[in-house]
Amino acid sequence: MTNSRWFKALTLALYAMAFFSLGVYVHRSLTKPTPTASGTGGATAASRPAATAKEGVSTPDNPFVKVAEQVTPSVVNISTVTSGKGRPAAELFRPFGNDPFFRDFFDRFFEGMPRQRRQTSLGSGVIIDKGGLILTNNHVVKDADEISVKFASKQEAKGKVVGTDPKTDLALIRVSAKDDLPVAVLGNSDALRVGEWAVAIGNPFGLDHTLTVGVISATGRSEVGIAAYENFIQTDASINPGNSGGPLLNIRGEVVGINTAIVSSGQGIGFAIPINMARKVIDDLVKRGKVTRGWLGVGIQPLTPELAKSFGVTAEEGVLVNQVMPKSPAEAAGLKTGDLILGVNGSPVKDPRHLQRAIAEAEIGKSIELTIMRDKVRRTVKVQVGEIPAS
Secondary structure: HHHHHHHHHHHHHHHHHHHHHHHHHOOOOOOOOOOOOOOOOOOOOOOOOOOOOOOOOOOOHHHHHHHHHHHHEEEEEEEEEEEEEEHHHHHHHHOOOOHHHHHHHHHHHHOOEEEEEEEEEEEEEEEEOOOEEEEEEEEHOOOOOEEEOOOOOOEEEEEEEEEEEEEOOOEEEEEEEOOOOOOOOOOOHHHHOOOOOOEEEOOOOHOOOEEEEEEEEEEEEEEEEOOOOOOOOEOOOOOOOOOOEEEEEOOOOOEEEEEEEEEOOOOOOEEEEHHHHHHHHHHHHHHHHHOEEEEEEEEEEEOOOHHHHHOOOOOOOOEEEEEEOOOHHHHHHHOOOOOEEEEOOEEEEEOOOHHHHHHHHOOOEEEEEEEEOOOOOOEEEEEEEEEOOOO
16 A cells, blocks of 8 residues: 555656646747758847837828928917906995995996906917918907917017908918018819818917918818808818917918818817818908999798799709899899799809809999799899998
């Protein structure tokens, strides 16, 4: 019995030694250095350092890097200060609440002592003229008493409003510059296609010259409720407070829009004013200090499916005239209530805002050709465009 136990113990010990020896052999085989290809005892592949990029040599061309280097110098930070009257001091100091006796006493005591306050805001802009002309949003500089412009070079200058256009939310300001300023190239927003790269540069939350990248999500957006004349570019490039007035760029670094708003309840939904719409505003503000727009003098409404069926057209074709104003260009041209306007100078009209923009951008005093339908018969009418009344 005793011999049997010793035999088992010896057997287990031999097995343990065999497994241990096998483990040592495998470990050495796996970790043994591999000789170099030349067999000269040089450094092994594992010990050679990885190839690194040479200092001073740029990485392969990156289009976004190019856009940043090309456009950033022409993007500015705009800060404004607005003075306004706050609540009267009597409302701010009423230790006895709204007790009628004491309220009357404090109202009289503090009468004529309005509380002044200074509000500051931040926005962006883009230099469009080497002499110091900067395009931005109207809401960035609205009612501003002081405008400060900070350049990419960290230099600052005072800005002065050249003109504003609340109906498109655009504004022009000017700074005095001793040297020529870097100017951004204006592109063609009409050539944009959904899916193209979009680059936004601005100063979100005061973070100077931040670049974000996305795509063109849509074009021709209206009914957004931001401005009277809407034809927005939609993008998912991040636009945040402080980006307003900054440029939206294509992959070539051309300005295709001016960033203006976001949908606060969503993510990745921002809007920019097309640069082609801004061109006329720029020209008018520089030449006249105000924007002039064309006028027909008609009231219009969209087509309902029922009305479209009665005219024999689709609901997305044309707008209905529901009013012709007296002594207007429309009356002079013979337009009537109930006419269906289908096109302007050969371009189809899809909705009321489309017609509104087309007429507003028409040259005042020039004749345009309207395609209309009356009594289910198509006809052409020439109208001399008037200037929209100031009221």
